[in-house]
Amino acid sequence: MPNCPVCKEIHLLTNPLEDNLIAYHCLQCGGQWIRQKDYQAWLTHKGSILPEKAPSETVPEPLNTKQIKICPDCGHLLLKYQVGKGTDFTLDHCSHCGGVWFDKNEWLALKDRNLHDEVDKIITDIWQKNVRLEASRQTFQTFYLQQFGQADYEEIQRIKAWLSQHPKRDALLNYLQIKDPYSGT
Ligand SMILES: [Zn+2]
Ligand SMILES: [Zn+2]
Known part of the structure; x- marks a missing residue:
């Protein structure tokens, strides 16, 4: 034995x-x-x-x-x-x-x-x-959670999911990023 x-x-x-x-x-x-x-x-x-x-x-x-x-x-x-x-x-x-x-x-x-x-x-x-990728994803998850806080993190994830599927994604992103989308400059 x-x-x-x-x-x-x-x-x-x-x-x-x-x-x-x-x-x-x-x-x-x-x-x-x-x-x-x-x-x-x-x-x-x-x-x-x-x-x-x-x-x-x-x-x-x-x-x-x-x-x-x-x-x-x-x-x-x-x-x-x-x-x-x-x-x-x-x-x-x-x-x-x-x-x-x-x-x-x-x-x-x-x-x-x-x-x-x-x-x-x-x-x-x-x-x-895959185990290493999974661990890396978990590290990012923890980082974002600390950076944004639970409520804002959930909200930004929801918005990201909605945007990523949206046919007017680029225009919507553009609208978000421009400080005053009504000024024309
Ligand atoms: Zn033993
Ligand atoms: Zn052996």
Whole structure:
């Protein structure tokens, strides 16, 4: 049995995480190791991908250990991948053998959102790029909110949405920008 990449000395124990999904569980830190072939077999058996859903309020907080980890199967460094979608934790993936480490409650947090069947997508470049774009949008959102205040921000968003659809958008913008649109100068 492989050792826990967090607790080092502790052996992982076989533990079925879902029907037809074998995982290796650490009794000390509560983490789970899933091998690529087991995950792929489960995905194939499961068939369709469940649609994403909003987070429930009862899901326990993922542990999200920050330490660098070594693959329990092949000894390569595990790389961290942001899950995104409003979550705040990373998964540790071995790019050599394809295994994934889930800290305590991370599998539950993914399952709560129906993202547990998209782990193979989370570790792709395109997913990671989208996570960064999403984070950047969130930064702008916070900036505008601070700059304008809640009420004015909502109003300017409403006006922007209305203008962007409007066939006379340019003329309307022009009217807004001219100090005195009736002076003719
Ligand atoms: Zn452990
Ligand atoms: Zn590995």
